[in-house]
Amino acid sequence: MQGDPDTPQPATHGVHVSPLILKILITIVVSTGAYVLTNLVKQSGDELWKIAVAVVIGGSTLIVQYMVDFEQRLATVETGHVERSRRTDEHFDHLSDAAALLSDLDEAGMSTSDAKRLITSLRRVGQQGPEIVKAFARSEVESLASVVTDLTGKSAHWPRDNNEWLIRLTQCAQRTIDATSSSVDQPFWGTDTAGPYLDAQTEAMAVRQVTIRRLFMIKETEAEDPVVMARFTELCQAQLDVGITVRYLVLPPTPETNPHPRPAARDVVIFDTDLYLEFEPDQLGVNIKTTLDAHHERVNRQVRWFNALWSRAQEIVPDPDPHPDPVP
Structure with a gap:
């Protein structure tokens, strides 16, 4: 139906005139105007002179138009050149910052190859992964960044148990591991994480000769x-x-008169006497931090x-013989 907003209407375009044709038309108009003006100013005279004056004025008009057009084009080129130069400078600044960061990582003894692999993988996930994968990747990076940022202050915290830290730090230990294991922690040895x-x-004892004591x-x-x-x-x-050296300590009972009883023991693991991991239980014996x-x-x-x-x-x-052979 005519006038229906959903019905495509024919496109209307203005008449497009080529810049060259427009310049020629302006030149002809100016030349004609000059010729007429010379006739009005000097009605008697050489006709050839009048035509020459008109041609000169028309040619000058054409040259001026090209000069104006050239100046506009030159200004556009200069503006584009400045913009490209600015973008190039920003690009090199970013590259310089990235190179400086990688150099700082290398000087700090960190793995630059892992940093590059992380950045490359994040880019691929951002380009290919569905939204939930991207959201999960962002969450993992934010969590890692938060932990590493906390470590700049030489401490970090995690709600609940973090057995991944426990295993990873054990894999990083080079000299000693000293650990306490309370009654709260003993059920841990029956879980899948204990393996x-x-x-x-x-592996730490066999490969790196780490000495482990557990109390x-x-x-x-x-x-x-x-x-x-x-x-x-x-x-x-x-x-x-x-090969773990083991001892045990019997704890005295907590006095019933204590209005604010605290856990009798704490689960602490000390790595290389340089860092420790502590699991904080609540009153019910569940590790909450x-x-x-x-x-x-x-x-x-x-x-x-x-x-x-x-x-x-x-x-x-x-036990000198924990699994003795049966007596025949």
Whole structure:
């Protein structure tokens, strides 16, 4: 229907005149005007002279038009050149900043190849991945950036358990690992995470000759329970078998008159006496916070605390033949 907004209407365009034709028309008009003007000013005279004057004025008009057009084109070229130069400078500044960052990473002993691989992979995910994959990648990068930023202050925190930190730090240890394992932590050894953690410790001892000490802390009620102690002895024996030095300490009961009871033991892992990982439990014994700390004074305090407990702890006597052959 005519006038329907959804019905395509024929496009209307103005008459397009070529710039060259327009210049010629202007020149002809000016020349004609000059010729007429010379006739009015000097009606008697040489006709050839009048035509010459008109041609000169027309030619001058044409030259002026080309000069104006040339100046406009030159200004456009200069503006484009300035813009391209600015973009080129910005591009080189970005490249310079990126090169400086990679150089700083290299000087700091960090892997530049991993940084390049991360950037390249993020670009590919941004170009190819669906929105949920992009959102997940951004979340992971933000989490990593947050942790690394916190580490510039030599500490980082994570809500709940962070067994990935525990395993990764074990893989990074070069000299020693000193760990306390409280009653809260003992059920951990029956979980799926305990296997990779124990494998990482075994590799650290075999490949890098890392010395590992583990101090178990148990309650008096647990020490008096034969069934609990049988399971506990089996757990200690399994760790002794792989080369971990094990001791245990029986904790005194918490006074009932204490209005604000705190956990009797803390699960702390000290790596190379340079950094420690602490798992903070709530009153129900559930770990609600993981703290990574590399402050020299606080690490030294943890080392002194661990050594004091270790000196008071009892040694586990290893079974000389944990799996004896049956007597025929």
